[in-house]
Amino acid sequence: MSPETVSIIALVVIFAIATVFPINMGALAFVAAFLVGTLSVGLSTEAILGSDEVAGGFPAELVLTLIGVTYLFAIAQNNGTVDLLVRGAVRLVGGHIAAMPWIMFAVTGLLTAIGALSPAAVAIIAPIALTFAARHQINPLLMGMMVIHGAQGGGFSPISVYGVTVNGIVDAEGLPDSSVAVFLGSLFFNLAIALVLFIVLGGRKLIGRKVAVAEQVDEHVGEEVLAGSGGGPAGHGHGPALAPRVGGGGDDTDAEHPDRPQPVTLEQILTLLGLVVVAVLALVFKLDIGFVAITVAVVLALLNPKRHKGAVSQISWSTILLIAGVLTYVFVLQQAGTIDSIGEAVTGLGAPLLIALLLCYIGGVVSAFASSTAIIGVAIALAVPFLQAGDIGSVGVVVALSVSSTIVDVSPFSTNGALVLANAQDVDRDRFYKQILGYATIVVVIGPFLAWLVFVVVPSWL
Numbered sequence: 001m002s003p004e005t006v007s008i009i010a011l012v013v014i015f016a017i018a019t020v021f022p023i024n025m026g027a028l029a030f031v032a033a034f035l036v037g038t039l040s041v042g043l044s045t046e047a048i049l050g051s052d053e054v055a056g057g058f059p060a061e062l063v064l065t066l067i068g069v070t071y072l073f074a075i076a077q078n079n080g081t082v083d084l085l086v087r088g089a090v091r092l093v094g095g096h097i098a099a100m101p102w103i104m105f106a107v108t109g110l111l112t113a114i115g116a117l118s119p120a121a122v123a124i125i126a127p128i129a130l131t132f133a134a135r136h137q138i139n140p141l142l143m144g145m146m147v148i149h150g151a152q153g154g155g156f157s158p159i160s161v162y163g164v165t166v167n168g169i170v171d172a173e174g175l176p177d178s179s180v181a182v183f184l185g186s187l188f189f190n191l192a193i194a195l196v197l198f199i200v201l202g203g204r205k206l207i208g209r210k211v212a213v214a215e216q217v218d219e220h221v222g223e224e225v226l227a228g229s230g231g232g233p234a235g236h237g238h239g240p241a242l243a244p245r246v247g248g249g250g251d252d253t254d255a256e257h258p259d260r261p262q263p264v265t266l267e268q269i270l271t272l273l274g275l276v277v278v279a280v281l282a283l284v285f286k287l288d289i290g291f292v293a294i295t296v297a298v299v300l301a302l303l304n305p306k307r308h309k310g311a312v313s314q315i316s317w318s319t320i321l322l323i324a325g326v327l328t329y330v331f332v333l334q335q336a337g338t339i340d341s342i343g344e345a346v347t348g349l350g351a352p353l354l355i356a357l358l359l360c361y362i363g364g365v366v367s368a369f370a371s372s373t374a375i376i377g378v379a380i381a382l383a384v385p386f387l388q389a390g391d392i393g394s395v396g397v398v399v400a401l402s403v404s405s406t407i408v409d410v411s412p413f414s415t416n417g418a419l420v421l422a423n424a425q426d427v428d429r430d431r432f433y434k435q436i437l438g439y440a441t442i443v444v445v446i447g448p449f450l451a452w453l454v455f456v457v458v459p460s461w462l
Helices: 003-020 025-041 045-049 060-078 081-092 097-113 118-135 140-153 161-172 179-200 266-283 289-303 317-336 338-347 352-367 372-388 394-404 415-423 429-461
Strands: none
Touching: 003 025, 003 317, 003 338, 025 045, 025 317, 025 372, 045 317, 060 081, 060 161, 060 266, 060 289, 060 317, 081 097, 081 266, 097 118, 097 140, 097 179, 118 140, 118 415, 140 179, 140 415, 140 429, 161 179, 161 317, 161 372, 161 394, 179 394, 179 429, 266 289, 317 338, 317 372, 352 372, 352 394, 352 429, 372 394, 394 429, 415 429
16 A cells, blocks of 8 residues: 555544544644654654754644743733733723624634634633623624634734644745735634624624623633533534633632722733733744743743742643644655645646635535644645645635634534533523534535635636
8 A cells, every 4th residue: 555545544544533532633643643654654753753964744843832822821811911801802892782792702813813722712701702692682602603703813813823833834835925814814704704693693683782881791710611611512623621720810809790990910011011022023023933932921920930830731732732743744744745646636637726625625624523723734735736836826725724724613513612502601502502503514514615715716816
């Protein structure tokens, strides 16, 4: 059996096992990289992982970036900076109920844009949003999906996990830079979906309704929130199980009374400044995001070592394992010639637009049941030979693949969808599950097509 065939079979087995069993896909990918790489492709372990003499497949720079960014966000969460952002956004609307779904969309997008993992941001905001929805008769499907689409809208900023992953692959493959296009494309695509949801799911009926600011929302975010409490299926594949929150901002008594003013601490101000510093140094001065983020995180940790002693355990190690394993296996696929073979086969179809559409659907359908981050890496890698041929604009295809592989995170089989289902209040859970599943089906069927149409077809006509 040829190395190409063996590597494809192993890839299918990886996705199948990770979908059926709660086993980290990255760990499976490392095993496959070791076995397929050494036994079938004939690579040494040094060639796979890299050494001083060999440029291997292990994404060391990306791993450092993920460690730094998630460590910094854990500290921001522990010292109450995240809660501060949420409180400020909630009070910004001054009691206008119709604005609340949009505020939740914006806050979740902001959290992912500054480095939070999508499931972490949803875990923090979904309970707040769905509590408000239950209190003020807002459609829970509307509120829950606004939170998820907000997370995906901000999820491709240049300093986010998705953004770093996609931009790293694009840069490594020598394709044109698409960082800004991917970020803005995902943001406006999810914003358009949110607008449709707001209109279809009763948002217009909320206009004009108002409540007292003191009654707006229960801002308490505790361990049960981060664990996705409340019943419902356990999501797997799209992200890690979230670590219990360590520390917390402010005392618990104040957190339980959202109408009580809570002072902004010096540590929170410094954390906000630290986030700005990371963005400026990484985006303007082109310094390595990983080193900058971990440096700022360590400085903040030194300000309150006792509170942040558990922050390291909140680094999303399972996501780091996932991404590192999958990208290492993608390297094995490249060395086996699988990527080139699939690229040639797809290119042989002779219809660039059709090829792009197929890749979008592959990313969307598989991602509905597996890891979005992993699928993005695989989908773009498979598209590289086709894009290098120059028959179609690579930036538009990268944007379409990125959007197609993440908008399906509304699925109740993903961590994001499961968190929304678990935290819904005053609903028939079975009925709500069917509503989420129905909406996810629509997104899986229509979403990749619309992404392909907007980012690939339309630009090719212009």
